[in-house]
Each structure stands twice: as C-alpha cells, then as structure tokens.
Amino acid sequence: MPGNATVRIDQTKCIGSGQCVLAAPEVFDQSDDDGLGLVVIARPPADLVPGVRDAVDRCPAQAVNLEE
Amino acid sequence: MTEAAVCPVLHERDHPLQPPVGFAEAVTGGPVKMRWPNGVEAWMVSSYAGARQVLSDPRFSTRKGGHPEMRTDEGEAVIDPDQPGNINGIDGEAHLRLRRPLSRGFMVKRMNELRPRIQQIVDEHLDVMEAKGAPADLVSSLCLPLPSLVIAELLGVPPEHQELFQATARAMFGKNGSKDEYIAHATKLGEVLAPIVEAKKAAGTTDDLIGLMANDTDFSMDELIFLCIGLLAAGHETTSNFLGLFTLHLFERPDQLAILQRDPSRADVMVEELMRYTVGQLGGAGLTRRATGDVEVDGVLIKAGEWVSVSLHANLDEALCPRAGELDLERDAVSHLGFGFGPHQCLGANLARAELQIGLRSLFERFPALRPAVPVREMSYRTDMITYGAAEIPVVW
Numbered sequence: 163m164p165g166n167a168t169v170r171i172d173q174t175k176c177i178g179s180g181q182c183v184l185a186a187p188e189v190f191d192q193s194d195d196d197g198l199g200l201v202v203i204a205r206p207p208a209d210l211v212p213g214v215r216d217a218v219d220r221c222p223a224q225a226v227n228l229e230e
Numbered sequence: 231m232t233e234a235a236v237c238p239v240l241h242e243r244d245h246p247l248q249p250p251v252g253f254a255e256a257v258t259g260g261p262v263k264m265r266w267p268n269g270v271e272a273w274m275v276s277s278y279a280g281a282r283q284v285l286s287d288p289r290f291s292t293r294k295g296g297h298p299e300m301r302t303d304e305g306e307a308v309i310d311p312d313q314p315g316n317i318n319g320i321d322g323e324a325h326l327r328l329r330r331p332l333s334r335g336f337m338v339k340r341m342n343e344l345r346p347r348i349q350q351i352v353d354e355h356l357d358v359m360e361a362k363g364a365p366a367d368l369v370s371s372l373c374l375p376l377p378s379l380v381i382a383e384l385l386g387v388p389p390e391h392q393e394l395f396q397a398t399a400r401a402m403f404g405k406n407g408s409k410d411e412y413i414a415h416a417t418k419l420g421e422v423l424a425p426i427v428e429a430k431k432a433a434g435t436t437d438d439l440i441g442l443m444a445n446d447t448d449f450s451m452d453e454l455i456f457l458c459i460g461l462l463a464a465g466h467e468t469t470s471n472f473l474g475l476f477t478l479h480l481f482e483r484p485d486q487l488a489i490l491q492r493d494p495s496r497a498d499v500m501v502e503e504l505m506r507y508t509v510g511q512l513g514g515a516g517l518t519r520r521a522t523g524d525v526e527v528d529g530v531l532i533k534a535g536e537w538v539s540v541s542l543h544a545n546l547d548e549a550l551c552p553r554a555g556e557l558d559l560e561r562d563a564v565s566h567l568g569f570g571f572g573p574h575q576c577l578g579a580n581l582a583r584a585e586l587q588i589g590l591r592s593l594f595e596r597f598p599a600l601r602p603a604v605p606v607r608e609m610s611y612r613t614d615m616i617t618y619g620a621a622e623i624p625v626v627w
Contacts, residue, residue, distance in 0.1 A: 177326065177573050178333030180580055197334030219565045222575035224286055 164205035168229045169214055171199040175225035185220050186213030199225065234271050237264040239515055246611050246620075247479055249513030249543065257541050261530040264539075266515070272537035273530070274516070278547035278567070280528040281540045285572035290519035290538060291321050292574055308402060308412040315453035317460065318574060325573060328457065331447040332577055335384070335439040341580040344384070348584055351379050352592045360596065365603040368623035372593065373473040374466070377585055381465025384581070385458060386430065386438030391422050399463035403616045419462070420455045427454060461578070469582045471619025473589050476504045478609075478620060479557060481602050489559040490594055497591035500559045501583060504590075506566035507557045510545030512618055517542070517570060542567050597627035 169189060171182070178197035182190040189210055191200045206214055211230070218226045237257075241250035256262065257276040264274045275284050284290050294311050311319055317328045334340075352372070359371040378396070382389045398419050401412040427444050435441040439461070443454050480487040490500055516539040521532045532538060544567055546554045551564045569576035576582065594600060602609070603624035610621040 177329050177575075178337070179575055180333075180336070180338035183338040184580070192337045192339065196330060197337050198330065216565075222286070222571050223573055 165207045165211065166230065167206060167208075167211050167214070169201050169204055169206060170227045170229075171201055172225040172227065173198060175223045177223045177225075179222050181220040181222060182217035182226050185217035186210060189214055190217060190226075234263040234265045237266060237274065239513060240267060243513075246607060246609070247475065247482060247508075248511055253513040254543060254546075257543055260528045261532065261538075270537060272518070272539040273527070273532055274539050274541055275527055276541040276543045276547070277528050278544045278549045281542070281544035281567055282571050283527055284519055284538050284540050285517065285567075285570060285574070287525065287572075288322065289521060289523045289525050291522050292318060292325075292519055293321060294319055294518070294520075308409045313456055314450060315456035315460070317457065317577075328449070328453070329573065329577070331443065331449070332439075332457070335442055336577055336580050338580050341584045344380070344581070345584055345588065347383070348376075348380055348588050349592070351376055352588055356592060356596045364626040365624050366626075368477060368593075368625050369470070369474055369620060370622070372589065373470045373623070376473070376589055377469035377582075378466050380581070380585060381462055381578075384439055384465075385461060386440045387423070387426060387458075387462070391419075394419055394422065395462045395466055398459060399466045400615070402459075402463045403467055404614060416459055419459055423455050423458050424451075427451070427458075465578060465581075467615070467617045468576075468578075469585050471617055472505070472508060472582070473586055474620045474623050475508050475618075476501070476586065476590055477593070477600075477623065478602075478606050479504065479508060481606055483557060486557055486559050487594075490590070491598060494591045494595055496559075498583075498587050499563050501586045501590060502563035502566065502568075503557065503559055503561050505568035505586070506545045506550075506564065509542045509566070509568040510554075513543065514541075514618065515616065516540050517574075542570075597625075600625055600627045602626075 176198045178192060178199065180192055182199050183192055189201065189203045189206050191202050192198065193200050203210065214228050218228050235256070238250055238252040241252055243250050256264070257274045261273040261275045261280065263271055265271050275281055309316060309319070315328065317325065355372045355375060359366045378392055379389055382392070382395070394415070398415040401415045427440055430441040431444045434445050436446050440458060443449050443457065449457070480490065490497065519538045519540065521534050521536050521538060523534050525532050548554050550566065551561065569579040603626045609623060612619055612621050
C-alpha cells in the first residue's frame with residue numbers, strides 16, 4: 163500500500179554517488195545508463211520512510227527530497 | 231589587525247592516532263582565521279553544520295587557480311590548476327560533466343558485483359601472510375596491494391605497473407615533493423596508459439573504467455589520462471592508509487576489537503564508525519575552498535575571495551552524534567563526513583567501503599588473535615604526505 167510521503171530526486175543536482183541506494187535500497191536505485199539516482203518507490207510505505215530520511219541526510223548533492 | 235595564529239597542523243602528535251598537539255583546541259569553536267606555514271590565511275571551519283554548508287554551497291569554489299594551493303608546508307602545488315581532467319579543481323557544470331560518467335563506474339550495484347573478486351584478492355593475500363608466518367607487515371601484506379590491485383582491475387590496467395602507480399601517488403600527495411618529480415612520474419604513467427586507452431578505443435569495450443571513459447564519454451585524451459592517473463593514485467593512497475589505521479585503532483582499544491570479533495557480520499556498519507572516528511582524529515589541512523561571494527558560516531561572515539579550510543575534525547562534533555569524541559562500534563551508522571560532502575565527495579567511496587569491510591572482516595576472521603608485534607606508538611608513520619598512515623604495521627597472531 164502506498165504511503166503518504168513522496169520521494170523525488172533532483173536530476174540536475176544528482177552526482178550519482180549512490181548514497182541513497184545505501185540508505186534505502188528498496189526505495190532507490192541507480193540508472194544503468196548514467197549512474198544517476200532513480201526513485202523506485204515514489205510513495206514508500208511508512209516502514210521505509212526512515213531510510214528515505216537517512217538518504218536525504220546523506221546525499222552529498224542534497225538532491226533527495228521527501229515530502230511527508 | 232592582528233596576525234592570524236599559525237595552525238598547529240605540523241606539530242608533533244602525542245599519540246600517532248590522535249591529532250597534532252593543540253590542533254583540536256585550535257580549530258574547535260566558530261570559524262577561526264589561521265595561517266598555514268606557507269603564509270596563506272584561511273578560515274578553519276570544524277563544526278559539523280559548517281563543514282556541510284561549505285562543502286555543499288556552490289558559492290565556495292574548489293578551484294585553486296591563481297593562488298598556490300593551500301598546503302601545510304612551503305612546497306609548490308604539483309598539479310597545474312588548468313590541467314585538463316582536474317576533477318577536484320573545477321566547479322559546477324564543468325565538474326558534473328566529468329563526475330557523472332565516472333560515477334557510473336562506481337555505482338553501488340557495480341561495487342557489489344565486485345565484492346567476490348575483492349574477497350578473492352583479500353583471501354589470496356591472507357593465505358600468503360599465513361603461509362609465511364608471523365611476524366608480518368600488514369601494510370605490505372594486505373593494506374597496500376589490496377586497493378592497488380582492485381583499482382587497476384577496475385580501470386583495466388595490468389597490475390605489473392603497480393610500482394609506477396605508487397611512485398606517482400607519492401609524488402602527487404607528497405608534502406615536499408617537487409613539481410618536476412611529479413611531472414616525471416605522471417609523464418611516464420601517461421605513456422603506459424596511452425596505448426591501453428587506444429586499444430580499448432579500437433575494441434569499443436565499456437566493461438572497465440578506461441573503456442567506459444574512452445568509448446562512452448566526450449572526454450579528451452588529456453582529460454582521460456589525467457583522470458586515470460588521479461584514480462590510480464587516489465585508489466592506492468587512501469584506502470591503504472585507512473585499512474591500516476582502522477586496525478591500529480582497534481589494537482589500541484581491545485574493548486572495541488572484541489565487539490568486531492564477537493560479530494564480524496556487522497563489519498559494514500562498524501567501518502562507518504571507524505571511518506568517522508579515524509578521519510575525525512587525523513587533524514590536517516582539511517578540504518580547501520574559496521568563497522566567491524560573501525557567505526555567513528556559523529555566525530562569521532566569510533568574504534568573497536577568502537580561503538576556507540574545512541576540517542573533518544567535524545566528525546567529532548556532538549551535533550553529529552552523542553559522545554562523538556568516542557569510538558563506539560555498537561553505534562548505528564551516522565552521516566559522517568569521512569568521505570567529504572557535496573559534489574566533490576569521494577568518487578571511490580563505495581569502492582573503499584567494500585574494500586575496507588571485506589578487508590577488515592576477513593583479517594580478524596582469519597587471525598582472531600592478531601596483535602601488534604611492537605607497540606602502536608613505536609611504529610613508523612608517514613608524515614611526509616598530505617595523506618597519513620603507518621609505514622609498516624608489524625603483527626603477530
């Protein structure tokens with residue numbers, strides 16, 4: 163069941179560091195084409211939200227956005 | 231106006247694993263203006279929030295052009311600021327143009343695919359170490375060859391040139407090396423790399439980093455060669471030093487080593503804590519930036535044109551985690567700055583993590599009774615480099 167939070171990655175900022183994938187592997191991936199971050203679950207269930215918050219915090223390019 | 235105090239970055243260390251004497255006291259608090267021994271003045275920023283701000287705000291440039299690079303000595307900057315492919319000396323879109331294609335080569339899933347190979351290299355080196363018997367030097371047995379072999383494979387360069395990679399790295403990161411010495415090594419390495427690049431171009435392959443850069447980017451030959459040199463050098467120096475320093479910190483803290491030995495499967499999380507703590511304890515010149523506009527950092531106005539040095543001592547700021555000054559391997563991973571922050575964050579961070587996790591876990595699984603053959607304080611440390619580490623780590627088991 164989708165949650166109430168929405169996750170986005172600002173592709174103009176993303177540097178492809180993969181920190182979001184480490185923080186929340188269920189929610190994020192990296193594109194095989196360009197290595198940039200991909201949101202796999204745009205509206206993650208509540209139990210995955212803490213990992214997304216961690217991704218927001220860890221992203222060196224501050225490209226991950228979470229609206230709760 | 232009073233003259234800024236000289237940063238005690240060159241002072242002796244009371245203990246080889248702790249910052250130089252007076253360093254922590256000198257840099258703690260708001261941004262402090264300090265003078266490097268080469269006469270350049272910079273604002274030292276060491277708070278966690280301030281460090282993140284400076285490293286991620288585009289108004290702080292990483293370009294060192296027109297000014298000697300901030301150094302802790304009087305040596306000259308060995309890399310020409312206009313060097314094509316100088317990824318750590320450019321900002322904004324020009325930086326992203328180089329960084330993004332390279333990131334593809336270090337993707338988390340690509341690094342995970344590499345793990346069995348890293349494990350194999352680690353196991354082979356531990357086999358040799360075990361067969362030769364104690365005492366052994368951990369640096370030459372594992373710490374140095376591991377990252378060196380892995381980065382060469384990742385790039386697609388034959389490992390037989392290892393000594394040249396190492397000599398170039400030493401010249402690039404040496405504190406007192408001359409520009410001529412660096413250019414001589416880099417030129418030689420460039421001559422080794424050029425035919426490899428040409429061959430991959432002809433073959434059209436993209437299965438290693440050189441192939442990827444040669445056949446799937448718009449990089450010029452000069453950019454490509456310099457990026458390769460940078461990756462080979464960085465791949466050698468940093469991970470090698472940290473694998474050694476992590477082990478030494480654990481030797482000095484038997485209570486923490488016991489935590490790793492109790493549950494080596496948590497080595498992944500423990501590496502994050504070791505990285506946070508070890509980098510925080512290094513002291514050193516930090517990451518240099520230059521303000522391109524007036525910016526307030528931690529309540530201090532930094533003016534356009536002024537230099538800023540971000541000290542990763544910020545990893546020990548209580549704003550990051552409670553008891554930040556202590557090593558605690560039971561801690562969950564926190565957002566430390568061990569790999570830097572912002573668009574220039576360590577490109578090889580995910581590779582380094584894989585090497586450090588596998589290396590550390592395997593080392594103590596293979597030799598549960600591993601211990602230093604001489605006191606940690608009495609080992610020899612390399613103080614002639616921008617990077618810091620033990621020259622030799624004699625161990626028994």
